[in-house]
């Protein structure tokens with residue numbers, strides 16, 4: 001894939017509203033497109049703490065949901081085989 005020339009304007013960051021120019025280090029090297037709009041590398045790094053917190057929270061919720069589902073299934077006489085992950089009648 002052809003890289004854009006140094007000094008080429010990639011676009012405007014949707015978070016800090018600044019122009020992203022190729023060759024501006026972290027800002028342009030790690031700039032990413034989301035829904036056709038740019039997020040610069042600096043804003044991306046700035047989102048790390050919140051991203052990690054969101055990911056941790058999502059994983060916790062998924063675990064609780066799984067445990068609740070397993071409990072519900074057990075109540076009705078079914079069990080999940082831990083080896084195959086399939087439902088089995090108790």
Ligand SMILES: [Zn+2]
Pocket residue numbers: 013014015016017018039040041042043044
């Ligand atoms: Zn930005």
